[in-house]
Amino acid sequence: MADAIYNPPSKAPTAERTRQPKNRPADLPQGQQKIRRRNRTIASCLSCRQRKLKCDKQVPCGNCQRFQRDCLYIAPALDTAAQQKLAEIKDRLGDLEETLERDVARRAAATSGSDRSSVIPKIEAEDDDYEGLSADDDQDPEPSPLGMFDQVYDNDADDGLMDLGIQLGKLRMSDRVGGLVRPKMSDELNAKLRSANHKSQNLYCQRHGYSDPTVPWQPGALSQDDFLSPGPDFIVPSSNLFFPDPITTYFLPPRHVADRLITQYLNAVHPVARLIHQPSFERQYTTFWGNIGNGTITPAPIQAILFAAMFSAAVSLPDDSAASFSEMPKHSLVDRLREMTEFMLSRANLLRTTKIDTMQAFIIYMLPLCRTEISRAHSALVGTAIRLAQCMGLHRDGTTFGLNAVDTHVRRLIWYQICFLDVRTCEATGPRPQIRKEEYDTKLPLNVNDTDLMLASSPTDDLPYWTDMTLSKLKFECYELIRQLWVDMQRMDQKKLSLTSVLNRIKRFRATTEAKYSPLVQGNTPKQILAKQMYRASSNRALVVILQRYAVGTNYPMPERLRNLLIEACMGTVEAGVAMETRPELATWSWYRGAILQYHAAVLLVFEVYARPDMPEAARIWSSLDYIFETPSQSSMTDKAEGIIITLRDRLEKYHSVRKLRATADVESQSSPGPSTSSQLNTPVTAPHITRSAQTFTTPTMVYSQLPHGEQGPASDASGSHTGVNRDSSADPGMEAVANMDWNEWDKYFAPNAELGTIGAMGDFSLGNFNPHQAYFSLPRADGHQR
Numbered sequence: 001m002a003d004a005i006y007n008p009p010s011k012a013p014t015a016e017r018t019r020q021p022k023n024r025p026a027d028l029p030q031g032q033q034k035i036r037r038r039n040r041t042i043a044s045c046l047s048c049r050q051r052k053l054k055c056d057k058q059v060p061c062g063n064c065q066r067f068q069r070d071c072l073y074i075a076p077a078l079d080t081a082a083q084q085k086l087a088e089i090k091d092r093l094g095d096l097e098e099t100l101e102r103d104v105a106r107r108a109a110a111t112s113g114s115d116r117s118s119v120i121p122k123i124e125a126e127d128d129d130y131e132g133l134s135a136d137d138d139q140d141p142e143p144s145p146l147g148m149f150d151q152v153y154d155n156d157a158d159d160g161l162m163d164l165g166i167q168l169g170k171l172r173m174s175d176r177v178g179g180l181v182r183p184k185m186s187d188e189l190n191a192k193l194r195s196a197n198h199k200s201q202n203l204y205c206q207r208h209g210y211s212d213p214t215v216p217w218q219p220g221a222l223s224q225d226d227f228l229s230p231g232p233d234f235i236v237p238s239s240n241l242f243f244p245d246p247i248t249t250y251f252l253p254p255r256h257v258a259d260r261l262i263t264q265y266l267n268a269v270h271p272v273a274r275l276i277h278q279p280s281f282e283r284q285y286t287t288f289w290g291n292i293g294n295g296t297i298t299p300a301p302i303q304a305i306l307f308a309a310m311f312s313a314a315v316s317l318p319d320d321s322a323a324s325f326s327e328m329p330k331h332s333l334v335d336r337l338r339e340m341t342e343f344m345l346s347r348a349n350l351l352r353t354t355k356i357d358t359m360q361a362f363i364i365y366m367l368p369l370c371r372t373e374i375s376r377a378h379s380a381l382v383g384t385a386i387r388l389a390q391c392m393g394l395h396r397d398g399t400t401f402g403l404n405a406v407d408t409h410v411r412r413l414i415w416y417q418i419c420f421l422d423v424r425t426c427e428a429t430g431p432r433p434q435i436r437k438e439e440y441d442t443k444l445p446l447n448v449n450d451t452d453l454m455l456a457s458s459p460t461d462d463l464p465y466w467t468d469m470t471l472s473k474l475k476f477e478c479y480e481l482i483r484q485l486w487v488d489m490q491r492m493d494q495k496k497l498s499l500t501s502v503l504n505r506i507k508r509f510r511a512t513t514e515a516k517y518s519p520l521v522q523g524n525t526p527k528q529i530l531a532k533q534m535y536r537a538s539s540n541r542a543l544v545v546i547l548q549r550y551a552v553g554t555n556y557p558m559p560e561r562l563r564n565l566l567i568e569a570c571m572g573t574v575e576a577g578v579a580m581e582t583r584p585e586l587a588t589w590s591w592y593r594g595a596i597l598q599y600h601a602a603v604l605l606v607f608e609v610y611a612r613p614d615m616p617e618a619a620r621i622w623s624s625l626d627y628i629f630e631t632p633s634q635s636s637m638t639d640k641a642e643g644i645i646i647t648l649r650d651r652l653e654k655y656h657s658v659r660k661l662r663a664t665a666d667v668e669s670q671s672s673p674g675p676s677t678s679s680q681l682n683t684p685v686t687a688p689h690i691t692r693s694a695q696t697f698t699t700p701t702m703v704y705s706q707l708p709h710g711e712q713g714p715a716s717d718a719s720g721s722h723t724g725v726n727r728d729s730s731a732d733p734g735m736e737a738v739a740n741m742d743w744n745e746w747d748k749y750f751a752p753n754a755e756l757g758t759i760g761a762m763g764d765f766s767l768g769n770f771n772p773h774q775a776y777f778s779l780p781r782a783d784g785h786q787r
Contacts, residue, residue, distance in 0.1 A: 046072045163429070163659070164234065164373050166651040167227045168644070169629040170581075171599045172372055173652070175659065176430055190649050227651050228658075233594060234373035235315070237381060240339060244346035251336045255289065257326045258310060265313035271527055272592045273312070273367040274472040275360060275413050277406050278450045281305070301353075304344035304361035311337035315368040316591045341365050351384075354392060356411065359385075363417050370421055372594025374428035382421045386434050389418050395440035405458035412445040416476045423479050424595060426486070433483050447473055447520075466520045471531045474517055475596075478538035481509050485545050499546070506542050513539070526585040533586070537576035537597045543569035544601050551604060567608055570601040571617070574624045582627070602628045603648070610641035 047069050048055035056062050060071030165174025230236075253261065262285060270276065284302050291298045314322065314334045322330035345365065348358040362385060370378050389395065394415045398408030419435055426433045447462035447469050488505070491497040513535070521528045547566040550558055558566070580586055580593045605621050606629075612618075622637060631640045 163375050164230055166655050167231055177600050231373055233371055235369050240342035241345055244343055251340050260325050261310040261313040265309045268316040268588045269312045272589050275364050275417055277410055300344055300347040301355050301357035304348050307341040307344050308361045308364035311341045312368045360414055363414055370424050374425055376429050379425040379429040382425045385418055395442055397442045405453040409445055409453055412442055415442045420479050423483050433486050444476055445469055470520050474531055474535055481542055502546055510539050530586050533576045533579050534596055537573050540569040540572035570604050573601045578624050578627050599628050606641050606644050613638050
């Protein structure tokens with residue numbers, strides 16, 4: 001090597017170097033100094049470095065001369081800017097190491113000591129998923145103990161009763177309300193009644209029937225238990241999936257009927273429950289009929305896919321349309337196709353399959369089953385699907401194994417539909433989602449058309465316009481948020497996460513999603529309208545999932561801003577659901593509304609309009625409640641709300657008397673006898689069983705300390721008469737927690753408003769008109785500016 005090319009630097013000092021903190025604050029403890037990685041240039045020749053010999057940095061060096069080796073040096077190839085960037089990366093790595101060391105030390109301190117229950121975990125302040133959180137925000141509203149994750153039953157419960165709950169109008173309610181078990185829901189409803197007349201005098205109760213809840217339930221007595229019976233959306237799976245009946249008759253619809261069903265599947269099912277690559281599916285369907293013509297047997301997994309698709313199509317048909325082309329009523333067509341699908345799945349060896357086609361057929365079969373009415377049989381089948389999918393490696397992305405674009409796309413569709421079913425059955429039957437985000441690396445399907453995947457160079461990134469996949473991908477992203485919220489709720493209960501942090505997560509998700517999908521849904525095609533309504537329902541439901549735990553049954557009035565946020569979310573949820581069922585352009589997909597959302601949020605709205613009948617939004621709320629609960633138009637708003645609450649209470653009492661659901665000691669103490677209140681959405685469940693006349697309870701003056709921005713609790717008159725309930729703050733952790741909530745941190749994400757009593761100040765959501773530069777949650781301040 002020429003000496004002119006490289007001159008070795010002078011020998012580096014041999015003194016031991018110590019890590020020194022960079023820009024260490026004066027008040028930082030010495031034991032928590034910031035660590036900086038050393039950035040020393042290595043100038044030894046390659047031979048000395050490999051042999052770990054001391055190099056004199058000469059050209060050639062002494063060692064290479066002595067042993068007659070080639071002396072080679074690596075010339076510095078980094079310019080000044082690159083060297084500075086490398087130093088910054090090493091500094092950042094040092095910061096991460098320091099953060100990890102602190103976290104390990106903090107966790108070790110939290111788990112040390114003889115009494116671990118006395119250690120209160122600190123709310124995570126250094127979480128990559130959250131920005132700008134305050135480490136001091138360790139006080140949050142305490143969720144109501146009336147809502148639980150798990151349920152326990154008495155041994156004398158009647159398992160002969162279908163575990164679907166009760167039906168009222170279009171509402172189906174079981175042990176779980178909004179995904180949480182509420183064993184004292186009938187008492188909560190009863191606590192809302194302030195001056196109920198006898199139910200025989202209420203027109204709504206007369207129309208929906210009423211019975212004495214103390215009369216024992218008699219199976220088969222339709223006059224008593226019609227509201228306990230399964231509805232038209234309930235489809236029960238049979239044992240043919242695992243134990244096929246050898247005398248099952250092979251049922252193949254005529255070609256014209258099958259063609260009509262496949263067309264119905266592609267139009268009504270495929271857009272909202274996407275599980276196939278359409279060109280491949282159409283090729284399989286053509287081959288199937290060709291094999292029948294020449295006497296060749298089509299493999300069982302392919303037949304299972306085709307029969308599952310026809311079964312799903314039959315479920316999506318309007319009630320009166322099946323007979324027009326199949327010469328049999330809808331329920332008969334559905335039953336025959338369900339039996340054939342189960343028979344073919346068993347022939348395909350479902351429980352030991354390794355074929356993607358078999359798993360694809362199984363999930364196509366499951367999607368129409370898991371809609372409005374879900375039993376534990378459905379939940380058990382979803383659990384089976386999860387385990388089978390994991391055994392087949394569907395939780396690993398197809399690109400990891402070098403699969404082609406179509407196979408990778410189909411695997412992603414199957415996995416994320418399983419994830420959707422996991423969340424859906426969890427909300428209906430509990431207890432928690434089985435799939436955890438950290439346990440899979442399967443990517444979301446690309447936003448592409450099915451035909452794009454067949455190109456020689458298929459897309460590797462999302463396309464920036466509306467495609468066949470846009471609607472389904474938007475649904476998958478929304479349900480992944482809801483899945484994460486279930487984890488967040490457990491971390492909140494463990495005091496590891498603050499309520500403000502979770503609401504901030506939802507806010508950021510909405511802002512990011514709206515900015516991403518707004519350009520894609522600017523049109524007014526039926527599918528784009530459906531995407532907007534589905535997103536509105538799912539994004540608002542995320543808020544309801546979190547805030548409903550603080551709304552009913554807590555011993556402290558919900559802060560006004562939280563209450564407004566919850567009521568606006570409930571309104572958005574039910575309005576989107578009603579739109580998906582009633583708008584003519586969305587009629588093709590109305591059959592699937594129950595899979596997207598339930599109308600449980602409508603119960604909270606009933607409480608609100610009953611407690612505040614003169615609220616400005618009452619007419620808007622009742623436009624949805626009238627449709628959901630099928631109320632008589634001639635009744636007043638108060639009578640309708642009262643009738644709904646009475647009917648729900650009586651039916652839930654009947655259902656709970658049979659199911660024998662046990663409550664925890666905390667719940668029993670919360671539902672002890674006492675006066676009722678209706679001045680707030682979140683009133684305590686402390687009412688007598690039935691209150692038939694107006695009563696005013698005299699209580700000591702209630703003290704509401706440190707409510708933010710001048711918010712006040714329920715007012716009492718000079719005599720001390722009050723419609724609320726007095727509570728001892730020392731005995732109620734929720735009261736102290738709300739009073740000490742970090743409202744300065746809250747204001748970073750949800751700005752205060754001078755007109756907090758007006759829910760409409762938040763504005764109606766319009767995804768098509770979304771401005772990505774204006775946060776969806778931003779509320780106008782008193783001075784008219786946006787925060």
